[in-house]
Amino acid sequence: MRFLSLILINLRRHRWRALIGVAGIGFGVAAMLTILGIVNGAIVMFERILSSDSHYLVLEKNVSDLFFSAVPDEYSAAIGKMPGVASAHRLLFGIVSSPGYPVITCFGLESDDPRLKRAEWQSGQRVDFGRLPNEIFLGSRASEFLHVRLGDMLPIGATQLRVAGILKTENGFEDGGVFLPLSDAQQFFHRPNVCSVLAVQLQDKATGEEFKRLIEVAYPKLIALENREFNQSYHSFRILKTMAWAVGLCAFLLGGLGVANTMLLSVFSRIREIAVLRVCGFSERQVAGLILGEAVMVAAAGSLVGFGLGGLVLLGLPHVPQFQGYVQADVGPLVLASIVATTFATAVVGAIYPAWFASRIQPAEALRYE
Amino acid sequence: MNETGKMLVSARDLSKSYDKGRITVLNGVSLQVYSGEIVALWGASGSGKSTLLHLLGGLDLPDRGDLSVCGLDPRLERDRLQLRRRHLGFVFQLHNLIPDLTVAENLSVPALAVGTTASDTSARARLLADQVGIIHRLGHRIQDLSGGERQRVAICRALMNSPRLLLADEPTGSLDEANGDLIFSLLKELAEHSGIAVVLATHEFRFADACHRRLHMRNGKVSEP
Numbered sequence: 001m002r003f004l005s006l007i008l009i010n011l012r013r014h015r016w017r018a019l020i021g022v023a024g025i026g027f028g029v030a031a032m033l034t035i036l037g038i039v040n041g042a043i044v045m046f047e048r049i050l051s052s053d054s055h056y057l058v059l060e061k062n063v064s065d066l067f068f069s070a071v072p073d074e075y076s077a078a079i080g081k082m083p084g085v086a087s088a089h090r091l092l093f094g095i096v097s098s099p100g101y102p103v104i105t106c107f108g109l110e111s112d113d114p115r116l117k118r119a120e121w122q123s124g125q126r127v128d129f130g131r132l133p134n135e136i137f138l139g140s141r142a143s144e145f146l147h148v149r150l151g152d153m154l155p156i157g158a159t160q161l162r163v164a165g166i167l168k169t170e171n172g173f174e175d176g177g178v179f180l181p182l183s184d185a186q187q188f189f190h191r192p193n194v195c196s197v198l199a200v201q202l203q204d205k206a207t208g209e210e211f212k213r214l215i216e217v218a219y220p221k222l223i224a225l226e227n228r229e230f231n232q233s234y235h236s237f238r239i240l241k242t243m244a245w246a247v248g249l250c251a252f253l254l255g256g257l258g259v260a261n262t263m264l265l266s267v268f269s270r271i272r273e274i275a276v277l278r279v280c281g282f283s284e285r286q287v288a289g290l291i292l293g294e295a296v297m298v299a300a301a302g303s304l305v306g307f308g309l310g311g312l313v314l315l316g317l318p319h320v321p322q323f324q325g326y327v328q329a330d331v332g333p334l335v336l337a338s339i340v341a342t343t344f345a346t347a348v349v350g351a352i353y354p355a356w357f358a359s360r361i362q363p364a365e366a367l368r369y370e
Numbered sequence: 371m372n373e374t375g376k377m378l379v380s381a382r383d384l385s386k387s388y389d390k391g392r393i394t395v396l397n398g399v400s401l402q403v404y405s406g407e408i409v410a411l412w413g414a415s416g417s418g419k420s421t422l423l424h425l426l427g428g429l430d431l432p433d434r435g436d437l438s439v440c441g442l443d444p445r446l447e448r449d450r451l452q453l454r455r456r457h458l459g460f461v462f463q464l465h466n467l468i469p470d471l472t473v474a475e476n477l478s479v480p481a482l483a484v485g486t487t488a489s490d491t492s493a494r495a496r497l498l499a500d501q502v503g504i505i506h507r508l509g510h511r512i513q514d515l516s517g518g519e520r521q522r523v524a525i526c527r528a529l530m531n532s533p534r535l536l537l538a539d540e541p542t543g544s545l546d547e548a549n550g551d552l553i554f555s556l557l558k559e560l561a562e563h564s565g566i567a568v569v570l571a572t573h574e575f576r577f578a579d580a581c582h583r584r585l586h587m588r589n590g591k592v593s594e595p
Binding site: 005006009013272277281282363368 | 468475479482484527
C-alpha cells in the first residue's frame with residue numbers, strides 16, 4: 001500500500017462524507033465556470049461588435065456606458081477624411097422593446113457597414129438596407145423569438161415597422177438584436193446627428209499612436225482607443241468581470257467551507273485511528289499530508305464533476321429561448337486554469353485547520369479517552 | 371533478569387500525575403529491561419501500567435525522572451519519532467487496527483511511515499502472518515476476523531519494522547482463555563527466539579507469573595518480588 005492508496009482508501013471508507021465535499025466543490029466549479037463563461041462570452045461578443053473590421057474606436061470621453069456616448073456626425077465626417085484613415089463607420093446603440101420582449105438590442109448602422117456584408121442574409125437583401133422608411137432588419141435569433149418573417153409588421157415601441165430582412169451573424173448579440181438604418185435609429189432614439197461610436201480602420205496600423213494624438217488635440221471631448229485598450233478600460237466590462245469573479249469566489253467560499261467541514265468531521269471521527277498512525281510511526285507532517293491529500297483528491301474529483309456540470313449548463317443555455325441568443329459562452333485556457341487553481345487553493349485552505357488539528361493529536365490522550 | 375541481554379530500557383525515578391498534579395499515577399518508578407526477556411507489569415486496573423508503557427513508548431511525557439529507551443530519549447520529539455518508527459512496537463488491549471482495511475493493508479501502515487518498498491512490505495507481512503498463522507487472512511478485512519485473529523494481526527503490525535522492544539498493553543484483556551493463552555505464547559516466543567524485549571502490562575497473574583520477570587505495580591510504584 002502506498003501513501004496515495006491510503007488517501008483513496010480513506011475517502012472510499014467515508015464515501016458519503018467525501019461525496020458531499022466533492023459536490024460542494026463541484027457546484028462551486030460549475031457556478032464559476034458558468035458565470036465566467038457567460039460573462040466572458042458576453043464581453044467577447046460585444047468586443048466583436050465594436051471591433052468589426054476596425055483598428056480604433058472613437059467615442060465620447062468619460063462616459064459611464066457606450067449607450068450614453070455621443071459622437072457628432074460632423075466630427076465623424078471629419079475623422080473619416082483624416083489622412084491615413086481607410087474607413088470610419090458610425091454605430092448607434094439603443095434598446096427597443098416589442099410586446100413580451102422589453103429589452104432588445106438595436107444597432108443603428110450605415111448601409112455599407114462591414115457586419116452587414118459579412119452576414120448571411122436568410123431573407124431580404126443587403127441592398128434593401130436603408131432603402132425605404134419604416135423598415136427593420138432582424139438577427140435570425142431575434143426573428144425566431146419574435147416569431148416574425150420577412151414582410152411581417154413588427155411593433156417596436158409605439159410604431160409598427162416592416163421586417164425587410166433577416167440576417168444570420170456569428171455574434172450572439174447581433175443575432176439576437178435588430179438593425180435599423182443609422183438615420184432611422186437616430187430619429188427613433190431622439191439622438192439626431194450623433195452616433196455612439198465610430199469604428200475607424202487605418203491604412204497603416206502603425207500610425208495608430210499618431211491618430212490617437214490627433215484625435216486628442218482636435219477633439220478634446222473624444223477619445224480614440226485601440227480595441228485592446230478599450231476592452232481593458234471599459235467600465236462595464238470591468239464591472240462584469242469583477243462581479244463574475246466575486247460571485248464565483250463566493251461559490252468557492254461555500255465549497256471551501258464544505259471541504260473544511262467535511263475534513264474536520266473526518267478528522268474528529270478518526271481521532272483514535274490517527275493516534276494509531278502516530279503510534280505506528282507517522283510523523284506530524286505525514287498525518288497532515290494525509291488530510292491535505294484527501295482534500296486535494298476531493299478537489300480533483302469536484303473539479304471533474306464541476307467542469308462536467310458547468311459544461312452541460314453552458315452547452316444548454318444558448319438554447320433557452322428566454323436568453324434571446326445573448327448567451328454565447330467563451331471559456332479560455334486562462335479561465336480554466338484560474339478555476340482549477342482556485343479549486344485546489346480553496347480545498348487546501350479549507351483543509352489546513354483539520355490537517356493541523358490531526359497532526360497535533362496526542363496518541364496517549366486519544367487512546368486513553370476514546 | 372536476563373543478565374546476558376543488552377539493556378534496552380533504563381528508567382529512573384519516573385513520575386507522572388494528571389489533573390494539575392492532583393492525581394499521581396506514577397511515583398518514582400525505576401526499571402530496566404533487557405533484550406530477549408519478557409517482563410510483566412502486573413497490577414490492578416488504575417495502578418499505572420498503561421501510563422508507564424506510554425512513557426516508555428514516548429506516547430506521553432514524564433513529569434520527572436530519567437528515561438532511555440534503545441539509547442534514545444523519548445522526551446525529545448525527534449527521538450520519539452525514531453523510536454516509534456524503528457525500535458518500538460505497540461500492542462493494545464483493543465487491537466486498534468484500522469477498520470475497512472484488509473489485514474495486509476493494516477500491516478503495511480508502519481512500513482508506509484518509514485517508506486519501505488511495496489515488495490519488501492509485502493514479503494515482511496507474509497512472513498509475519500505465516501508465523502502467527504493468519505497468512506490465509508491477509509486479504510480479509512478486519513471486521514471479518516475473530517478477536518484472537520485481530521490481536522495476532524496487531525502483533526504482526528507491531529513487528530513490521532523489526533523493533534527491538536514490544537510494549538503490550540493488556541493484549542489478552544479482551545480475549546477468551548484459549549486465545550489469551552495463544553497470544554501470550556506468541557509474545558513469549560518472540561522474546562525467547564528473536565531477542566526482542568517484551569514489556570507486558572497485565573492484570574492476570576497467570577500471565578505475569580509465566581514471564582521472565584514480574585514487576586508488581588501498586589500505588590504508582592513498582593516492586594519486584
